[in-house]
Amino acid sequence: MADPSIREPPLVLVPVAVLEGQTIPEPLVEFLAPSDVVVLGYHVIPEQTPAEQASLQFEDRAQDAVEDIARVFREGEHDVETRVAFTHDRDRTVERVASDVGATAVALPNPTGEIRDVLVPLRGFVDVDRLADLVATLLAATDGRVTVWGLAAGGSDFDTRRAVDDAVATLTERGLPADRITGETSVVESPVRAIVERSGEFDAVVMGEGGESLFAALFGDEAERVAEGSVAPVLVVRKRLGE
């Protein structure tokens, strides 16, 4: 069962806006089945509402809804933990729970069909070991394909060729057959926009968090913008703590 070539078994956090009727598409559940999953049902409340007050009224409903989602995941063989949170600030809660449970990735659900083609865009630093552990685990029992795509903005000194080769090598090391991996590089104007535009050709996107920048502070971080813009679900690989 446990693949000896996988160093760190992946743990995926799946945040769900649980009282707004958000659900996890069936194909995504199947795709994530090989990894351990934590389902976080959250509900964002306006600042004038005390969290205690919201939980008094909606706690049972939220718990039930999260349980329903977890039940679907539990049909697989792996562990599913559930968390329920009421918050004024979604990002803070997702970040806190992710580091609390030691999640290696966070899933941003989007509707999808069966997941066969996975896009792994590289556009700067990403924890390649974690990323490879995740992708290799998820695709091990399928015949799904991976496209590793190195993107550099014009004028950036990011060595896309080297990053792609490194990622492809690590994926192979983790047991993914080389004939299911494709490596590509591009120079583009805006990596985020390029990823969003290409996401339609794939069934899922796996990417790193992206760095902190002024732009990220103003418009949300890159992974979130990709998730909002694209039609495919996005798995965001988290940095290791202390890095």
Added chain:
Amino acid sequence: MGTAHETGTAPENANRVGEAPESELPATPGDGEVSVTEEGTELERTIGLGGGIAVGVGTMIGAGIFVFPGLAAGRAGPAAAGSFAIGAVIALLVALPASELATAMPKSGGGYYFISRALGALPGAVVGISIWLGLVFATAFYLVGFGNYAAAVLDEAGVAIGGVPVVVPLALLFGAFLTLLNVMGTENAAKLQSYVVGLLLTILVLFLGYGGLDAVGVFGTASTPERFMPFGPMPMFTTAALVFTSYLGFAQVATIAGDIQRPGRNLPLAMIGSVLVVGVLYVATIFVSTSAFGSARLAGFGETAIVEVARAFVGRFGAVAILLAGLLATVSSANASILSTSRAVFAVSRDALLPKFASRMNLRYGTPHVALSMAGGPVLVLVALGEVEVLAEVASFLHLVMYGLMCVALVAMRRDEPEWYDPNFRVPVYPLVAGLGGLSSFGLIAFMQPASQIIGLAIMAASAGWYKYYASNVALKGVI
């Protein structure tokens, strides 16, 4: 009374319609980033130290600087600065015990929560219900202040209002608008509040810095020294009772205790810090204002006296800057108070002292619309009366009762420390601080106008009567 219940059987620990207090209160694990309910649901604490101070300062600053200087100088002369200083000392004496209690019980509800847990349901109900109404009086007072500033802005802009009194209609309109805004959900209200407070503090520090230098004679001639206590010492104390409304905000920090991160550290810092900040600003404002004009002229300018002071220093530009600051400050005070009122109503109704219906949330907006209406509705009625001084004093009266009882609650808690009582912050020499805080809180009430004292007592008696009628079987002491 409870035994003569209509159904013949008195329900245990429930109110007249059979609702029991909600016992599933969240516990807070060590890191203070989140509370966890019995069923394991996590409640994220999202307000940091800055946000807490913004709530405290934002609630307080509107009144002390932008409404009171003229009124206070008219009553006490330059000694009004002393009145504000007395207020600051009393507020600090209460803020210390409040901080200890809040770190031991970081739940929404603030003073009501501490008193009902330490002293029992009857004092709790009296405080809880009268603090709801006390906040209603305070909000009405801030809104009338807003009306004055809005009218002055219209005047400055040259809009002819033809002698029609516009203060009360403007205040009513805006009060209704704020209530509606809160019901519909303004997601970034707290962040906005922080920016507003930051901007206000900047304007004030510039203004007071310039005014202070001017008063001691750096620019031009030193201004006319006036006798410090033209009317003797007594008005200094009665004025302190009046202007204490400018210090009510620090306890509002405790009403949002359930949402504050690391409450053990941030609650005491936010409460004590905000009292210190506004105390210094108030005393400086009075000093600068009474130096610029004699206190008699200052009194003649009424609620917007500070605008005339700014005009005297830097002309029209100064006047406009302070007018805008005044609008912001009174809005932020009114808004923060409406939110606190809604939380006060929630805390009391959660404990079944008011119908549970009052803490219902709106499904569409996720806001406590009933509690918000129970804040906004009565506020509008009071605004229509327009009696600034009485509104302010009744608000102070009801808060001072709570403050006094908080000091008593601290002593009660420390006397027989229950097992769950484990505050992060402990008041040094607590019998002295709590004793002085309690005495001065109750003492200040004695200096109020008889009308305010009668209204205040009537509200307390009505609250006690309601408890006896509606919820006399509810037990809260030590229920944590």
